Amino acid sequence: MRTPLKLGAFAAGLAAVFAASVGAGKLAGPTAAPVAEATHDMPAGTGQDTGHDTQGHDTEGHGSGTQGAGAHLPTGLQVTEDGYTLTPLTTTLTPGATQEFRFRVTGPDGGPVTRYAVEHEKELHLIVVRRDLTGYRHLHPERAADGTWTVPLSVAAAGQYRVFADFRPAARAEGLTLGADVAAPGDYRPQPLPQAAHTATVDGYTVRLDGDLHAGTAAKLTFTVSRDGRPVTDLEPYLGASGHLVALREGDLAYLHVHPDGTTFTAEVPSEGKYRLYLDFKHGGTVHTAEFTAATDH
Ligand SMILES: [Cu+2]
Known part of the structure; x- marks a missing residue:
């Protein structure tokens, strides 16, 4: 159910700057593409409803109960x-x-x-x-x-x-x-989610995140990569773009996968809460991943 990403045209002058506008992306609910197929018509909150509409289609419901049929x-x-x-x-x-x-x-x-x-x-x-x-x-x-x-x-x-x-x-x-x-299997020691922060370090790079998430509406996020106090101006293309961003929602790991167009991402987080952002960027022939905890602003 990937919905078309709304891609803006933010200034792309600085090679080291990603303008990641978070809005209207895959996690969007009400504006997403047609869902009239019966296969989406799963009773919310039921765990054992076997598919009755498509052969072999087990609609194991993880529905939140807050979304209407077809959402x-x-x-x-x-x-x-x-x-x-x-x-x-x-x-x-x-x-x-x-x-x-x-x-x-x-x-x-x-x-x-x-x-x-x-x-x-x-x-x-x-x-x-x-x-x-x-x-x-x-x-x-x-x-x-x-x-x-x-x-x-x-x-x-x-x-x-x-x-x-x-x-x-x-x-x-x-x-x-x-x-x-x-x-x-083994001795599982879960780590607490790090505090929300606008700076991450990885492999000697510092990545700054500017902007904040807003539930249900577009929000612009800009990532700036630097090393040794200086902006990195020669990031390499990765997967045909300047970077790659995944956001996972705390609590259920709902998934938002957004690729930029040029240096711009557009996606939307569906609800208030905390998200872990994973920004892949390529420099020096190696892919690095900067991780941020981002909370929606209320
Ligand atoms: Cu990939």
Whole structure:
């Protein structure tokens, strides 16, 4: 249910500055694209409603109960949506070890999806994060001809991990983000969410975030990357853009995946609360991820 992003035309003069306008993005509710398909008509709050409208379509409800029939849910909360299902074939992770993480996406006909549209230079983007919002990874798995996806994955510590597959089947006009939990057994010590902050450091870079989130409306966010006190002016393209931003909502890990057009992002957070922002940028041939906690202003 990727909705078209409203892309602005903010000044793009400084290579090191991202203008990330947060508004009207994937997590948007009421203005999102048509949802009249019966497959969206899930009773809110029911956990065991098996699909009656589409063969093999299990509408396992994570509905909040506050949205009317046909309204969009935020993405990433369901393992099945519109007949597409994310199935991890690797169901247990071993902390500290690199292993092959394998999964499959099946379509409405029950078979593995083997035809995808390329979006942002990839057929599928895989995000892995522990349930406490630590350990973020943004990966690009390889697909075998039979539809099985594989990627080397290592997680540092035990815990419950959320795996998001962000993709668009060739047969669909809109993308999907499906989410599933995968466990890394062991002594799980969840970390508290860091305080909201406008500065993050990563790999010797300092990234400043200007702007604040507003629930349900557009808000402009600007990221400025510097190193040793000086602005970085030669960021490299990453996934066909100047940066890549994912926002996850505290509490349920609702997922917002936004790519910029030029140096501009536009997306919208759906509700008041705290979000963890993950900004990927590329410099010196390496992708770095700056993380921020951002709270909506009331
Ligand atoms: Cu990606």
